[in-house]
Amino acid sequence: MSAAAEAPASDLIGAIDAVFAEIHANTGAPLTLYQRPDGSYFWAVDGENMCEPTDPASVLASVKLWRNRLVNEKAVERINGASPTKSKRRGRPKDPAVEGRRKALIEIVKTTQPATVRQIFYLAEIRGLVPKSEEGYRHVQHDLVLLRREGRIPYGWITDSTRLQRKPTSYGSVEEALEATAALYRKSLWRDAGSYVEIWVEKLALSGVIYPVTAAYDVRLMAAKGYASLSFLHSAAEDIATLDVPAYIYHLGDYDPSGQDAARAIEQTIREMAPGSEIHFTRLAVTPEQIAEWNLPTRPTKETDSRAKKFGSDVSVELDSIEPERLRELVEEAILQHLDQDQIEVLKRAEQSEREILMRLAGGEGSVA
Numbered sequence: 163m164s165a166a167a168e169a170p171a172s173d174l175i176g177a178i179d180a181v182f183a184e185i186h187a188n189t190g191a192p193l194t195l196y197q198r199p200d201g202s203y204f205w206a207v208d209g210e211n212m213c214e215p216t217d218p219a220s221v222l223a224s225v226k227l228w229r230n231r232l233v234n235e236k237a238v239e240r241i242n243g244a245s246p247t248k249s250k251r252r253g254r255p256k257d258p259a260v261e262g263r264r265k266a267l268i269e270i271v272k273t274t275q276p277a278t279v280r281q282i283f284y285l286a287e288i289r290g291l292v293p294k295s296e297e298g299y300r301h302v303q304h305d306l307v308l309l310r311r312e313g314r315i316p317y318g319w320i321t322d323s324t325r326l327q328r329k330p331t332s333y334g335s336v337e338e339a340l341e342a343t344a345a346l347y348r349k350s351l352w353r354d355a356g357s358y359v360e361i362w363v364e365k366l367a368l369s370g371v372i373y374p375v376t377a378a379y380d381v382r383l384m385a386a387k388g389y390a391s392l393s394f395l396h397s398a399a400e401d402i403a404t405l406d407v408p409a410y411i412y413h414l415g416d417y418d419p420s421g422q423d424a425a426r427a428i429e430q431t432i433r434e435m436a437p438g439s440e441i442h443f444t445r446l447a448v449t450p451e452q453i454a455e456w457n458l459p460t461r462p463t464k465e466t467d468s469r470a471k472k473f474g475s476d477v478s479v480e481l482d483s484i485e486p487e488r489l490r491e492l493v494e495e496a497i498l499q500h501l502d503q504d505q506i507e508v509l510k511r512a513e514q515s516e517r518e519i520l521m522r523l524a525g526g527e528g529s530v531a
Contacts, residue, residue, distance in 0.1 A: 174218035178205070181225045195221070207307045212300070224300075231304060263291050264305050268315055271306075273487075275319035276374070278367045279303055280482040282320075284459055294459060321370030340524035347520055349513035351380045357408050357500045360398070361446075361493055362386055364415030364424060364481060371486050372414075375493045379501065389424045392431070399435030408440040412496045414489070417448035418478035419469035446492055448479050458483045 175195065182193040182205075195205050202215035205225060213224045263286075270285050271277065283292070283302040292298030309315045333339040352358060361376050362384045363369055369385040376383040384390075384398060402409045413428065415421040422445075429443040452458065460477040463470055484492075 171218050174222055178218065178222050178225055181222070181229050185225075185229050193225075207303075212303055227300070228304060260305075263301070264309060264314075266291050267302065267305055268309065271315050271319050274485060276321040276370055277319070277486040278321055278371060278482060279306055280367070280480070281371070281484075281486050282306065284480075284483040285485065287459060294461075322367065337524050340520060344517050344520035344524055347513065347517045348380060349509045349516070351501060351506060351509055354505070355407075355500060355502075357410055358402070358405050359410045359412070359497055359500050360384055361496070362411060362413045362428060364388060364413075364421055368414070368481060368489070371489060372493050375490045375497070379494070379497045381497055386424065386428060388420065390428055390431075395428065395431045396435055399432045402432065402439050402441065403436040405439060408442060409436075410442045410444070410496075410500060412444050412446040412493070414447045414481055414493075415445070416478065416480050417450070417453065417475075418463060418480075419467040419473040421448075421478075421481070422473060423469050444496070446496055447484060447489070448481055450475075452484070453477075453479050456484070456488070 178195055182195070185193060193205060193207050195203060197203050198215050200215075203218050203221045204213050204215045205221055206212055207228075212228065213221060266289065267282065267286060270282055270289070274281070274285065279302060280299070283299045286292050286302055287294045287298060292301045306315070306320055310317050310320065331342075333342065360382045361372065363372060364386055366385040366387050369383055373383055375381075384394075386394070411429070411432070413425045415425050425445055429441075432443075433441055448458070453460070458479050460479050463473060463476050463478045467473075481489075
């Protein structure tokens with residue numbers, strides 16, 4: 163066992179803070195160390211996770227590796243005759259290989275946004291920009307952090323739905339409240355649709371990728387975060403039990419032992435909790451057919467997973483490996499099976515007319531009857 167692994171947690175955290183301070187002094191990037199309820203740690207730059215939850219010694223090693231990469235890039239700048247100030251002003255390193263990779267990442271993000279870091283990693287790996295390894299993933303993480311801080315890609319192009327902020331909505335006046343209501347007003351697309359649709363996604367981080375589609379069609383998006391809690395499933399089943407139309411649930415998750423079993427558990431529990439409801443459950447992604455047709459990147463199935471034997475495949479595929487736009491198209495196609503396009507256009511015109519009524523009320527024009 164290494165000396166770092168044997169050191170007290172408090173000493174390791176102190177060492178992590180010291181490296182954080184060094185990195186911040188050189189880049190200005192905000193770095194944060196998080197502790198989970200199970201006692202594991204992970205760190206983030208600008209809110210972007212830089213490692214999986216682990217022990218403090220492994221976090222320290224990860225932080226040092228990132229620090230060393232920054233040092234090496236500065237050394238390349240000096241060899242090429244560029245001062246750190248000049249390089250920072252231009253917003254790019256002088257290493258042609260690194261700059262070439264970052265330019266390619268910009269193009270990938272530009273054509274697929276909004277996307278998660280892991281989705282960009284898979285697209286970069288397919289294009290040969292980085293190896294299919296944790297080291298390759300860290301390169302992409304590092305590059306995307308710097309590209310956002312340098313203003314070369316907008317922050318909103320990389321989605322992160324794993325953190326929440328909560329605050330009651332408030333207004334300065336009744337007029338402001340009416341204006342906000344008018345801006346957000348939506349006509350229900352499903353009142354007369356004859357069916358009910360939900361989209362379930364295994365990974366919270368990917369909800370930001372899919373939400374533009376579910377929001378456009380007024381569909382509930384459920385982020386289960388792997389195995390959904392019993393309370394979460396009960397709440398979903400309660401809503402479905404009140405319906406007098408068939409419920410269609412589309413699930414998106416990893417093609418691996420845990421991902422497939424999590425989908426099974428969701429379907430089984432909802433059916434048990436809403437026994438009188440007509441429920442259609444479809445595993446929308448990832449499927450073996452999609453893996454073959456789209457040539458999705460695979461990884462060996464973890465033999466240590468207790469569900470591996472029942473899973474029956476020696477390869478696994480992450481949901482993140484599906485290109486963001488293709489993922490959105492999958493979801494949109496599933497939803498549109500249950501909607502009449504002509505009815506959508508009628509409802510959109512009615513929605514716009516009713517929004518204008520609200521705006522006139524906000525403007526103090528009085529009754530519109």
